[in-house]
Every structure is written in structure tokens, then in C-alpha cells.
Amino acid sequence: MRDEDENRLSDYELHHWTQSLLIAGYVTTASQIGTGTAVLLHRRDLVEQVKADPELVPSTVEELLRTQIMGSSIGTLRYALTDIELSxxxxxxxxxxxxxxxxxxxxxxxxxxxxxxxxxxxxxxHHMTFGAGIHYCVGAALARMELQVATETLLRRFPDIRLAVPARDLPRGLGGFMEGFTAIPVTW
Ligand code: HEM
Structure with a gap:
């Protein structure tokens, strides 16, 4: 209990961090796995290249991270504490x-x-999908590993996997914190 040991988290802190990690650590990666996979399956030529050479998985994951940002498109708000000169x-x-x-x-x-x-x-x-500077995503290495394992395993175990509907018909969840697809029907 926090009452007995000040180094332990209080109930409030425990609740806050559990909730934060669920959103920051689960929803993000789960959403990116779905979005990235949908884009990949839409591009059969890319799927065939990765299947032929699984060493392409890391660079494929990075490129999908660069191009498929699944957060809402609003961006991140910052407040300048001092004058900042740009390049x-x-x-x-x-x-x-x-x-x-x-x-x-x-x-x-x-x-x-x-x-x-x-x-x-x-x-x-050097994409910015994990942010930059002092708030750079602490889970970036874990997220990269999850995305690489998911991509490699999916294509190895379901080599004939493909989208079951045209990509333009994939239903999107808009307006939330994450704007991924709400369903990605596949066939194999
Ligand atoms: C594809 C997956 C992920 C993406 C795209 C992502 C993206 C981001 C971005 C852009 C930031 C910086 C936010 C800012 O500048 O204010 C951030 C911060 C953070 N991320 Fe991630 N993230 C992912 C996965 C994860 C995972 C797996 C974890 C933990 C297990 C995690 C935990 C965090 C935490 C705790 C912060 C706050 C860091 C701080 O403010 O110092 N993220 N993430």
C-alpha cells in the first residue's frame, strides 16, 4: 500500500498508468497492425516481394509506419516556451x-x-510517426518488434491471404483518437 511505502504508486497513479499504457501501448500497435496489413494486402506486388525476401519485413514496416499514420489527423499541440528558430x-x-x-x-x-x-x-x-525529442515514444522498439512479428508471421502462415472486399470499401472509424479500419475482411 502507498500508505506504508511512498515508493509505490497510489490507486490514482495506478489507474492513470494502466489506462495510459492501454491506449498508448495497445490501441496504437493494434490499429497500426490492421492499417498496415490492409495497405499491404491491397498491394499484391509488395506482398510477393516480402514473401520472396522476408528480410524486407523491417523496411516494409517502417514504410507503412511512415505512410499510414493511424492517429487522428489533428496533429500534436505544442507551446513554445522560448523563441525557436527554424532551418x-x-x-x-x-x-x-x-x-x-x-x-x-x-x-x-x-x-x-x-x-x-x-x-x-x-x-x-527517419519518419516522425513515433514523435521526436523528449516525448519520443517510449514503446517504439516494442511496437516495431510487434509489427515485424505480425507481418512476417501473417505472410508465412497465410501466404495466400488477400482482402475479401475492395480496399475502398473497408469501413473506417473516423473522429476517434485512432482512425483505423473497423473491420478488415480477408480470405486465404
Ligand atoms: C505503432 C505504434 C505506436 C505509435 C505510432 C506511437 C506513437 C507515439 C507518438 C507519436 C508519441 C509522442 C507523443 C507526443 O509527442 O506527445 C508517443 C508517445 C508515447 N508512447 Fe507510443 N506509439 C506506439 C506504440 C507504443 C507502445 C507499444 C507503447 C508502450 C508499450 C507506447 C507508449 C508511449 C508512451 C508512454 C508515450 C509518452 C512518452 C512521453 O511523453 O515521454 N507507445 N507514441
């Missing part, structure tokens, strides 16, 4: 609220060659 010389003034867009950063043509193309062979893939 183009413009300055974000202290006290300004800034809405960041990971999607836009991931499609920056000065960073990524041909950014709107899903290139599973992409070597330099």
Missing part, C-alpha cells in the same frame, strides 16, 4: 501554440525521395 530562418515566437503535423513531415520531399510512393526498399527512413 528556413523563420521564428516561432515564445508563447505561441503550434500544431504539429507528423503526416506532413513524413511526406517532406526534401527528406524523402518520392514521398508519396510506398517504397519498401527505402534505406533512410
Amino acid at each position: 528556413d530562418g523563420s521564428v516561432i515566437k515564445e508563447g505561441t501554440s503550434v500544431l504539429l503535423s507528423e503526416e506532413s513531415a513524413n511526406m517532406d520531399e526534401t527528406v524523402f525521395d518520392d514521398p508519396f510512393t510506398i517504397d519498401i526498399h527505402r534505406k533512410e527512413n
Whole structure:
């Protein structure tokens, strides 16, 4: 009990962290596994390449993370504690609220060659899907491992898996914290 040992979490803290980890650690990865898989299955050419060479799984997962951000498209709100000079010389003034867009950063043509193309062979893939700086996702390594295991296992155990409906008919859950698909019917 917290009353007896100050190093233990209080009931409130325990509730808060359990809830945070369920959202930050489960919903995110579960949603990305679904969204990434749906995109992959829509691209049979990519599936065949990964099946022929499973060493492509990590770079495929990174490219799906770069292009399929499943969070709501609102972005992340930040507040400038001090003046921040950007690389183009413009300055974000202290006290300004800034809405960041990971999607836009991931499609920056000065960073990524041909950014709107899903290139599973992409070597330099410094995307922003896990954030950056002091709040960089603490679960990124775990998420990457889960996504790689899920992708590799799915294609190995169900080599003929394919979408059972046209990709454009996949039902989307919009407006929530995560905007993944609500169902991904498949056949194998
Ligand atoms: C595909 C899966 C995931 C994505 C896309 C993702 C994305 C992110 C992003 C963008 C942030 C930074 C938020 C900000 O800048 O305010 C973040 C933070 C965080 N993530 Fe993840 N995440 C994923 C999986 C996980 C997993 C598996 C865990 C834990 C097991 C986790 C735990 C956290 C925590 C605790 C933070 C807060 C870090 C801090 O504020 O210092 N995430 N995540």
C-alpha cells in the first residue's frame, strides 16, 4: 500500500498508468497492425516481394509506419516556451501554440525521395510517426518488434491471404483518437 511505502504508486497513479499504457501501448500497435496489413494486402506486388525476401519485413514496416499514420489527423499541440528558430530562418515566437503535423513531415520531399510512393526498399527512413525529442515514444522498439512479428508471421502462415472486399470499401472509424479500419475482411 502507498500508505506504508511512498515508493509505490497510489490507486490514482495506478489507474492513470494502466489506462495510459492501454491506449498508448495497445490501441496504437493494434490499429497500426490492421492499417498496415490492409495497405499491404491491397498491394499484391509488395506482398510477393516480402514473401520472396522476408528480410524486407523491417523496411516494409517502417514504410507503412511512415505512410499510414493511424492517429487522428489533428496533429500534436505544442507551446513554445522560448523563441525557436527554424532551418528556413523563420521564428516561432515564445508563447505561441503550434500544431504539429507528423503526416506532413513524413511526406517532406526534401527528406524523402518520392514521398508519396510506398517504397519498401527505402534505406533512410527517419519518419516522425513515433514523435521526436523528449516525448519520443517510449514503446517504439516494442511496437516495431510487434509489427515485424505480425507481418512476417501473417505472410508465412497465410501466404495466400488477400482482402475479401475492395480496399475502398473497408469501413473506417473516423473522429476517434485512432482512425483505423473497423473491420478488415480477408480470405486465404
Ligand atoms: C505503432 C505504434 C505506436 C505509435 C505510432 C506511437 C506513437 C507515439 C507518438 C507519436 C508519441 C509522442 C507523443 C507526443 O509527442 O506527445 C508517443 C508517445 C508515447 N508512447 Fe507510443 N506509439 C506506439 C506504440 C507504443 C507502445 C507499444 C507503447 C508502450 C508499450 C507506447 C507508449 C508511449 C508512451 C508512454 C508515450 C509518452 C512518452 C512521453 O511523453 O515521454 N507507445 N507514441
